[in-house]
Amino acid sequence: MSDSVKVALVGCGFFARNHLFSWKDLAAEGADLVAVCDIDAAKAEAAAKEFNVPRWYTDFDAMVEAEQIDLLDIATRMDTHRMLVEKAIGRGIATIVQKPFAPTWEDAVAMTAAAEKAGVFLAVHENFRFQTPLIRVAETLRTGVIGTPSWGRISFRTGYDIYAGQPYFFDEERFIILDLGVHTLDIARVFMGEVERVYCETQQRNPKVKAEDTATVMLKHVSGAVSVVDFTYESRKEPDPFPETMVEIEGPDGAVVVDAGLTMQVTSGGEMRTEDIGAPLLHWTSKPWHVAQESVLITCRHMLESFRAKDAAATAAADNLKTFAVVEAAYESAASGTAVKPRAYP
Amino acid sequence: MSDSVKVALVGCGFFARNHLFSWKDLAAEGADLVAVCDIDAAKAEAAAKEFNVPRWYTDFDAMVEAEQIDLLDIATRMDTHRMLVEKAIGRGIATIVQKPFAPTWEDAVAMTAAAEKAGVFLAVHENFRFQTPLIRVAETLRTGVIGTPSWGRISFRTGYDIYAGQPYFFDEERFIILDLGVHTLDIARVFMGEVERVYCETQQRNPKVKAEDTATVMLKHVSGAVSVVDFTYESRKEPDPFPETMVEIEGPDGAVVVDAGLTMQVTSGGEMRTEDIGAPLLHWTSKPWHVAQESVLITCRHMLESFRAKDAAATAAADNLKTFAVVEAAYESAASGTAVKPRAYP
Structure with missing residues (x-):
C-alpha cells in the first residue's frame, strides 16, 4: 500500500498485547508494524513471532538506527518515557507514548516542549476517552440534549485484582491517581471542560500497597460546573463493574x-430513554476487559489518522499536559488539605 | 393513662401536618396532644379541629402559661427557634425543635448551653436517621458484615418542586446545605463517624434561588474514612428518586x-444479597413522601421514649451541634476554598 505507515512498538509487556493486536488489525488501514523492541529478548521475540512482525530488537537505539519508522508506539513503563521520547523526537520520529505520560510534571513538560520545538507529532495513548461507552456519552452531551453540563460524577470503583498482571503496582511512589485517575480525570475534562481547582483526599486501604489505592477528587470547572471523580482498587462490591x-x-x-452493565440512561425534557452503549467483542478481546481492549484499537486508529492528516491528536502532548496538571494538583491537594489550581503549561 | 405525656405543638405549617398525625398515632403509646399554637389563628384552629386537639393558641406565651406541658414540639421556621426554646427551657419544659436547629452556630450553641445549664431535655427533630431505609443501613453496618466503613457516598439529588410547598426557600440566605445537607451530613456521621475536615463546593443553578441549591461536600472522618455527601434540588433525571x-x-x-427503589444490596465475603428496605404506608402517608413522613412518627416516638426514660435523645442538642458544625464548616469551606475542621462545642 503506497500510503502505508511504518509503525514500531517498544515495550512488549502485559498491556502491549493490546497494542500488538490493534496494529495488526490496522494493517487493513495501512499500518505496517515493522519492528518490536523489548529489553527482555524473550518478550520481543515472542511478540514478533506471534504477531508476525518482521524484526525484533532488545536495543532501542539499534532499532531506530536500523528502521525507517514513521510512527513509534512507546508502551513501556513511565520511568523510561522521557529517555525514549527524547531520542525519537531527536530523530524526527512521530511518537505515541502510553499513559501515564511521565512520572513527573517536569518530565511531561520537557517532552512536550521538545516535540513542539522540533515540530514532531507527540501524543499520549490516553484510551478512556476512546472507549465506546464513553465516546457515546461524549457524543450525547455534544448534542446538547441536557444543556451545558453543570454537575457530574465519574466513578471507577473495583476490587479486580489488578496486581496480578502488574505486581509493580505494590511499590509505586504515587499510585492510583497517576495510574487510573489520569484516565477518569481526562474524562472529566472531556465531559465538563477545563478545571479551575482541584481538591483531593487520598487513602491507602490495602496495607500491601505502598502508595494511595483510593482517591476522591472534587473538581471545580472553568464553566462553573462541579464534578466528583472517585476511584479505588479496594471496593468489595458485587457485581464488580x-x-x-x-x-x-x-x-x-x-x-x-x-450504571454497571453498559447502558446509558438519557433524560431530556422530562423523558428518559435507555441506550445500549456496549463495545463489540473483537476476535482478540474478552470480557470483562473488552471495553478497555477495544479502546486501544480505537486510540491507535485515531493516532494513525491524525498522523496521516498532519493533525495533532485529540490527546496530543499539550492536551494531555492539562490532564497531567490535574493529576499533580490532586496530589498537591491531598498533601496540603487545600484546593489547588492546576498548573499551566509554561 | 397514668403515664401519659402532655405534648404541645407550636407551628402548624406545611410540614407540621406530619407531626400532628404522628402525635395522634402515638396516643396509643401515651402521647396526649393537649394544645397547638400558630401565629396564624386559622392554621391553629384548623389543626386543632382536624386533629381533635382540645385547645389552640396564637400566643406562645399564653399557651405555656396556661398549659401543663411535658414535651413541647417546635415545628416553626428556624429563625424563631432560639426565642421559643429559651422560653420553654426557662420554664423547665422538655423541648424538641425541628431541623435546622437554628440559622447560626451561635444560636445553636446558646440553646444547647441553656438546656444543659437548666438540666432540661432538648433534642432536634432530625428525622433522616429515623427513616426506615436508613435505619436498616445503619443496622446492617453495625453488624460488621462489611467491616469498619472506609468510603461512602450519601446522595440526595432531585428535581422535585420543593418550592411549591415552601416558597420561602427562594429567598433563604443559606439554603440547601442548611435545609437538606443538615440531614445527609447527619447520616454521614451516623454511618461513618465524626468528621475531621470538610471541603465543599456550592452552586446556584436555579436563577430564581438566591442562595446555593446544589452542594458537593467531601468529608474526611476521624476514622480515616472519606465520604462524599452531595445534594441538589436541580437534578433533572428520570425517574426522580x-x-x-x-x-x-x-x-x-x-x-x-x-439505589433508587428502596432496596439495599449488601455484599459481604464476595456474596451479594438484596433486601427490601421500604417504609410501610400508613393511613396518613402517601408516595413519594411516605418514607419521609413515616420517619416523623419514628422520630416522635424516639423523643417520647427518651423523655420518659430520662435519656438524652440520639439527636440531643449536643449531638446535633456536631452535625451543625459540619454544616458551618461546609459553608466556610465553600467561601474559602480550603478544607475546614468543624468547630467543637465550647
Missing part, C-alpha cells in the same frame, strides 16, 4: 447516567 | 448500596 466507568452528568435540561 | 437518599458504603469486607 470492572473495568467499566460509571457516569452521572446533570445539565439544566436533563441528565446522562451510565 | 425523591425523597430517597442514595447510599454507597464500602468497607474492607464488603459494601452496602441503596
